[in-house]
Amino acid sequence: MTNEEIRAIVIETLKGIAPEIEEGDLRPDRPLRDQVDLDSMDWLNFLVGLHQRLRVEIPEADYRKLTTLDVLVAYLAAKGF
Amino acid sequence: MIEFKLPSLGADMDKGKFLEWRVKPGDHVKRGDIVAVVDTSKAAVDVEIWNEGTVYELIAEPGVTMRVGSVMATLLAPGETPEAAEAEKRTRPAPVAVPVQAESVPVTAVAAPVVPGERRRVSPVARRRAAELGVDAETVAGTGPHGAVTLEDVERAAAAATTAPAVPAAQLDKQAEMRRAIAAAMSRSKREIPHYYLSERVPLQNATLWLQAENARRGLTERVLMAALFLKSVALACEKYPDMNGLYRDGKFEPGAAVHVGVAISLRQGGLIAPAIHDVQKKSLTQLMQDLTDLVKRARAGSLRSSEMSDPTITVTNLGDQGVESVFGVIYPPQVALVGFGRVAEQACVVEGGLRIIPAVTASLAADHRVSDGHRGALFVAEIHRLLQQPESL
Numbered sequence: 001m002t003n004e005e006i007r008a009i010v011i012e013t014l015k016g017i018a019p020e021i022e023e024g025d026l027r028p029d030r031p032l033r034d035q036v037d038l039d040s041m042d043w044l045n046f047l048v049g050l051h052q053r054l055r056v057e058i059p060e061a062d063y064r065k066l067t068t069l070d071v072l073v074a075y076l077a078a079k080g081f
Numbered sequence: 082m083i084e085f086k087l088p089s090l091g092a093d094m095d096k097g098k099f100l101e102w103r104v105k106p107g108d109h110v111k112r113g114d115i116v117a118v119v120d121t122s123k124a125a126v127d128v129e130i131w132n133e134g135t136v137y138e139l140i141a142e143p144g145v146t147m148r149v150g151s152v153m154a155t156l157l158a159p160g161e162t163p164e165a166a167e168a169e170k171r172t173r174p175a176p177v178a179v180p181v182q183a184e185s186v187p188v189t190a191v192a193a194p195v196v197p198g199e200r201r202r203v204s205p206v207a208r209r210r211a212a213e214l215g216v217d218a219e220t221v222a223g224t225g226p227h228g229a230v231t232l233e234d235v236e237r238a239a240a241a242a243t244t245a246p247a248v249p250a251a252q253l254d255k256q257a258e259m260r261r262a263i264a265a266a267m268s269r270s271k272r273e274i275p276h277y278y279l280s281e282r283v284p285l286q287n288a289t290l291w292l293q294a295e296n297a298r299r300g301l302t303e304r305v306l307m308a309a310l311f312l313k314s315v316a317l318a319c320e321k322y323p324d325m326n327g328l329y330r331d332g333k334f335e336p337g338a339a340v341h342v343g344v345a346i347s348l349r350q351g352g353l354i355a356p357a358i359h360d361v362q363k364k365s366l367t368q369l370m371q372d373l374t375d376l377v378k379r380a381r382a383g384s385l386r387s388s389e390m391s392d393p394t395i396t397v398t399n400l401g402d403q404g405v406e407s408v409f410g411v412i413y414p415p416q417v418a419l420v421g422f423g424r425v426a427e428q429a430c431v432v433e434g435g436l437r438i439i440p441a442v443t444a445s446l447a448a449d450h451r452v453s454d455g456h457r458g459a460l461f462v463a464e465i466h467r468l469l470q471q472p473e474s475l
Contacts (some may be wrong), residue, residue, distance in 0.1 A: 041306060
């Protein structure tokens with residue numbers, strides 16, 4: 001899977017949680033949670049959504065690292081997608 | 082003969098628009114069965130029945146707005162015959178649904194199906210959302226079972242339709258209606274309830290470490306949020322201080338038999354809803370987390386049960402997630418207390434005579450002076466503090 005494909009899945013999953021977001025408005029190098037209104041429940045559901053689509057385990061200890069869209073895509077790519 | 086009336090679905094609801102029946106005459110129903118769907122300003126609510134019996138006559142008409150207490154249907158009590166019911170009907174005025182206003186177009190009226198003679202399967206929530214978004218549900222491609230049109234399908238279709246206005250008029254009306262409902266309930270609260278407020282900084286060192294260890298052992302879908310610990314600690318504290326848990330009605334306080342915690346949930350399109358998780362005092366953290374996830378999902382999709390809307394005996398709000406340090410709530414009448422949690426953040430705390438940086442949260446209580454006073458409130462807050470120091474016992 002290319003990084004673009006992973007990014008598309010991430011955006012689609014995010015839209016499932018926050019339908020109001022516009023992809024063009026998202027800065028991929030800025031913290032996601034500063035740009036999208038996600039509480040801790042939304043964040044968990046977002047990661048569960050990624051888990052269900054990509055069959056990837058994301059340990060809680062890694063949550064802090066997953067700040068921006070770019071970082072998230074690189075993280076998932078490094079997991080073998 | 083049993084009269085099934087439109088129940089109250091919370092202090093901010095005195096009427097509801099009847100959408101559809103989930104039963105038909107002759108159906109046997111028991112306590113807790115969903116019999117109808119009613120739209121309020123906040124959500125489409127699955128209305129449960131609290132009697133056992135056989136559906137006799139359906140009175141409410143789809144699309145008609147009815148006042149709380151209007152007779153929606155009649156049922157035969159177990160063992161009762163239709164003849165007996167007819168005889169009883171003659172001795173009293175015929176039950177009539179009291180429409181608030183007749184709607185020109187019933188909500189459930191559908192446009193001509195795309196395939197003649199075959200009615201599309203569209204979930205009620207999807208149909209309602211389609212009306213809000215100005216999407217014709219009959220033309221949306223369905224991805225649900227048997228090609229059923231789901232909420233997601235409707236929203237996808239709406240997003241694809243670039244010609245649609247950004248915020249349809251129907252949705253604006255809905256938002257205005259919800260704002261009015263919230264305003265009415267909160268004005269009543271501030272007018273009638275003599276609030277007092279307390280707050281307390283609660284160290285969460287133990288709770289955080291315990292949760293980290295616990296979540297490291299769990300898969301992503303089984304992980305527990307701090308919010309579940311907050312809910313459980315409040316419920317257990319309510320068992321010890323029952324004057325925080327219950328309803329104040331007709332000039333007196335009725336303590337709750339169980340702790341049904343209303344969870345304040347913000348809706349993405351604006352507004353707020355606080356449906357209940359039932360019997361929180363008895364549930365495990367894992368169970369609470371599942372219930373909470375499900376409740377948030379359904380609240381945002383606009384699909385709640387009538388008991389969830391009408392049952393809360395205390396409310397918890399978790400505004401800290403949005404970054405504020407503390408929140409002082411407005412009690413949701415006829416409840417008598419609201420517990421607020423601020424942001425969980427690292428703070429400088431004095432622990433055993435030394436200064437340490439540990440996670441902590443500001444917990445607050447807004448409570449009703451007609452029922453309790455600051456002393457009891459303080460003991461209640463101290464109990465929440467104590468319980469959160471022993472996460473393994475929650």
